[in-house]
Amino acid sequence: MRKVSPKTLTRALFYIRTLNRLLHLGGSVVSSKELADIMGFSDAQVRKDISNFGKVGKPRIGYKVAELKQVLEDFLVQDVVHAALFGVGNLGSAILRYSGFHQNKIKLVAAFDIDKNKIGKTINGVPVYAMKDIREIVRRTHVDIGIIAAPEEASQDIADLIVGSGLKGIVNFAPTSVSVPKGVFVKDIDLSIEFLSLFCDMQHS
Amino acid sequence: MRKVSPKTLTRALFYIRTLNRLLHLGGSVVSSKELADIMGFSDAQVRKDISNFGKVGKPRIGYKVAELKQVLEDFLVQDVVHAALFGVGNLGSAILRYSGFHQNKIKLVAAFDIDKNKIGKTINGVPVYAMKDIREIVRRTHVDIGIIAAPEEASQDIADLIVGSGLKGIVNFAPTSVSVPKGVFVKDIDLSIEFLSLFCDMQHS
DNA sequence: CAAGAATTGTTCAGAAATTCACAATTAAGA
DNA sequence: TCTTAATTGTGAATTTCTGAACAATTCTTG
Ligand SMILES: NC(=O)c1ccc[n+]([C@@H]2O[C@H](COP(=O)([O-])OP(=O)(O)OC[C@H]3O[C@@H](n4cnc5c(N)ncnc54)[C@H](O)[C@@H]3O)[C@@H](O)[C@H]2O)c1
Ligand SMILES: NC(=O)c1ccc[n+]([C@@H]2O[C@H](COP(=O)([O-])OP(=O)(O)OC[C@H]3O[C@@H](n4cnc5c(N)ncnc54)[C@H](O)[C@@H]3O)[C@@H](O)[C@H]2O)c1
16 A cells, blocks of 8 residues: 555545535535635645545546545545543543544544542443553453543553553643653644644744 | 744744753753653754754753743743633633643633523633624733634634634634635644544554 | 763755646537 | 647655754863
8 A cells, every 4th residue: 555644644634524524515526726725735735645545536627526535535544443531521521522523433432530420420422431441441342542631740651551551542632742662653732832833823924 | 033944833832841841840951862752853853943043052961941941932932822712612611621721821811602601601710702792802802812612614704703803813623624814824623633643644654 | 181971053965745837638619 | 520728647846854974062080
């Protein structure tokens, strides 16, 4: 299978998102220029990205929305991604209560916390377990990635537990870098930094 | 003032985050190698990034944590960033209830919703207003950026209102691209795409 | 004080990503 | 059918980003 750069990969997910919306609006074909305008890329970028996945467009016409979506999804998201959440606080609860993930082939299968008041509850269909159950749950259930939404003091410990249970992917919302063995992927999402970087972009533009 | 690339800018915010943690742990100096290891960059990258902001380090010693932090902050985040939130639902409430933003020079100054049950309340010190009040609030209060945490159907309308009220920066959590006039900056944060892209990186590595 | 060890700042080369530009292709219309 | 206009796919040019290397600098130790 052709190697595709991470950047192209991420943009491709945005293409899928946009194609879904176009489908919903009843669009049937779309040009690289139109896609580019919607998402703020250049049309050349769009065409080059798509060319990674094959020749799916027709000159003078553009891309069939449904077909392009299919091609991208076949490459990117064949299966549903199963996620486990660690830390059922403000942010964790919001994530659990969000019902839009399943439309995007993401399924939250379990949540974990240390708070006795939360353990045993079920939020939006997702059971909350004690941290000590992590190995058993991961063994019994199909889990692809772990999501850390616990206080930063706990994030490294939780990351270690996640790695120890065999998972290879972590999304970390805590504002601290966690260290993991080679072969484990970490995506840091620090909302403070996102907000600040927008502001910096504004100022230094 | 020297032009700094957006990538360097974002990494610099991560440097600040790490320096804060080191300060808290009592560290007084740090080398490019140490910083690099903590964050998973290369030491050359760290040095090159920092060199954008002046000659702060001392050969054979490294960087004084407090001094480096100061230099970066002077360049990046002189003032507190004032933000207004649109949509006080699951995600919006989590953001309002998070008390870590103020440590990062971010201040939530107002929230807006269309839900009568929410309007007039105060969450974690932040008042919730009706959407129609946006112009007045933005005029009366110092606001730098708007944060959209409302359903995607409403996101374009809200973006238009934000732009109309004079703001130049938008963080958009809704899974839809919004279009804005030139000169307005939008940062899309789509959690579904973040999760999927981690998984794609794992699979295609 | 001189030698040695460690770390910076910076240059340079290479890699990666983006944009340009255009031949090839297709549909529509005369 | 032939011409025209539009749009793709892609190689080449350009820009941006990264990594390697090393002279210059400064502490430390003998
Ligand atoms: N809420 C936000 O908008 C926001 C914004 C930016 C960053 N964050 C980060 O996201 C993380 C969560 O934020 P929050 O506001 O939801 O915090 P929170 O305090 O509301 O919730 C944290 C949850 O984690 C649980 N927890 C504590 N220690 C744990 C452990 N060792 N193992 C498992 N669970 C544990 C707590 O019981 C609690 O339920 C924090 O690291 C925070 O810095 C949150
Ligand atoms: N919660 C999550 O974890 C999560 C994850 C991914 C994406 N998102 C996105 O973030 C956004 C918010 O998600 P949520 O789960 O908080 O939704 P929610 O339904 O819990 O909250 C939406 C809030 O927006 C308000 N609202 C509706 N229309 C509005 C309008 N025109 N103007 C102002 N306010 C309006 C509603 O009254 C409600 O309070 C959505 O676009 C969602 O797709 C959320």
